[in-house]
Amino acid sequence: MATFTIAARVEIELDIRKSRFIGIVMPVADREAALREVERMREEHRGATHVCWALMAGGQSGMSDDGEPSGTAGRPMLEVLRHHDLDGVLAMVVRYYGGIKLGAGGLVRAYTDAIASALKNAERTERVAQAEIEIGVVYSAEPQLRHWLAQHxxxxxxxxxxxxxxxxxxxxAAELDQAEAAIRRVASNASIKRII
Incomplete structure (x- = not known):
């Protein structure tokens, strides 16, 4: 089954009973990158009451209600990402409290709507599994190898x-075996180490 990510960051804003909800969805490489983005949003929105988030990233998925009642922010946002078959996507909602309590049901709806609205404006793309390799070659073979890399x-x-x-x-990742064979043709003495 294909999984999808999104092509670029999308940000929307909703006003719900005087509270301001800024919904953000963006592609991320992993949990570490996602947490850096959450910290960046906390810095950018120091006056916000909450910066809640949800991450779909394979075994690194996670979520945070950031002080909202348990289960009213992170989990609903994660469910929206799951419903859209997304992976490698961070969802964040920055909330500025407007003085009117929304109740648990109102919070779930607000956080769900913020992410669903942002995703309406996001371009979905099929997620292609990537691999990293390190190639070691003698100096004389480096120009041919760089030329081959540029071609591909x-x-x-x-x-x-x-x-x-x-x-x-x-x-x-699907091209790994074929690429390794081609690299050995370009530089017969190449050492190739798979990183991930």
Missing amino acids: KYQLLDSRHDTLAHLRLRLP
């Missing part, structure tokens, strides 16, 4: 040089 549009993440030239790249 694989993402070069890092390079370092010691006794060998080391290139770290990201590519679709």
Whole structure:
């Protein structure tokens, strides 16, 4: 079954009984990246009453009600992401309290609506599993290898040089075996280490 992510960050705003709800959905690589974004929103919205979040990211999924009554924010947001078959997506809602209590049911509706509204404006894309490898080659083979990488549009993440030239790249996991065979044709003495 295909899983999906979203192409870019989307932000919307809802006013519900004088409370301001800012709903944000965005693609993220992992839980660490998601928590950095949550902290960034807390810094940006210091006057907010709550910054609740939900993350769908395989085994790294999680959620937080950030002081709202238990189960009224994080879980409903996570359910919206799950309902849309999303993965690698962070949902956040920044709430500025307006003085009127919404009750548990009203909070669940508000947090659900904020994320559902943001997702209406988000472009869904199929999520392609990625892999990372590190290639070690003699210096004389590096130009041919870089040319091959450019032709295939694989993402070069890092390079370092010691006794060998080391290139770290990201590519679709489904192309890994085929890419390794091609790399060995380009640089017969290449060492290839799968990172993830």
